Amino acid sequence: MSENEVKDPRIDGIKTKIRVVPDFPKKGIMFQDITTLLLDPKAFKDTIDLFVERYRHMNISVVAGIEARGFIFGAPIALAIGAKFVPLRKPKKLPGEIIFEEYELEYGSDRLEMHVEAVDSGDRALVVDDLIATGGTLCAAMNLLRRVGAEVVECACVIELPELNGRERLEGKPLYVLVEYR
């Protein structure tokens, strides 16, 4: 969203429901806790509605949700717009044939996996997670989708931490967020 856009009145209600927990999971991190948003049915519905209103006419055939909080927002969006829901998971959870992408953590690395048969070329994909920080996980998610030939239309998150410049990791792919935390 840009400064010139009029902010949807539902956004403030959503922002106030997100709880910031200092020093979790470790000192120095201001954790953006969306579970408090999920405790408010109206604010949770507003969150989903805002995404659905944006994507319902964009011919999205796949909503890819990043484990685990991306499942909470991605699945309702997929249902509402009639798209397939594809879970992008931690290692060894998916039983079928998979491809994986590694991504960097602060210390070490992790992997994201996807079923190869879930998505193919011709799919227009939306990637959903609760939050974008450095963009590492979203970047891995986009790579998985692109490797099977899908077009990543946009990444969607409830929250962005703009100071971590995650947007730049998305290599020009658009990012849509509801709330920024500075």
Add this chain to the structure above:
Amino acid sequence: MFAVENGLQGDPRLKAISDAIRVVPHFPKTGIMFQDITTLLLDPVAFKHVVDIFVDRYKHMNISLVAGVEARGFIFGPPIALAIGAKFVPLRKPGKLPGRVLSEEYELEYGSDRLEMSVEAVKSDERALIIDDLVATGGTLSASINLLERAGAEVVECACVVGLPKFKGQCKLKGKPLYVLVEPREFDDITLYN
């Protein structure tokens, strides 16, 4: 109790749901016929049937809280919660939830695991529904029931997409009714070509 025992006998949606589930033999280890619901999620019509059947059942039962077990319960729980106007409460692996949590241990085949819930998630007089994709031993659901009851909620029912046949009839889990849509699929030649 299975859906077919409760008025949904012959409902074509149940067959569509069952057909959309893929059986993966010997995952995560030999002997386990894994019921893979990811193929159901690739079928928007069948996925919607699952949510619609649960919503039809629960929308007039005054459910104020839907608790979903990490992680596949996070896929089915939120759409149900949204449709019936209830809050959604994630029941999570250890260390993921910030703030004060209740923790409940449960048995695995080898060893044990823990499930956590935020203490602030439950107010007084909550009527709760617990959701997971599948029930086998009932260990995870039992731990979930314990968490909600320890926080003071009343667990109205547990609901799963897939459940072992032993949960037919009035079979209860820790005294709580269980509602299941379909039995596990068998691995056969048809599944190979699905």
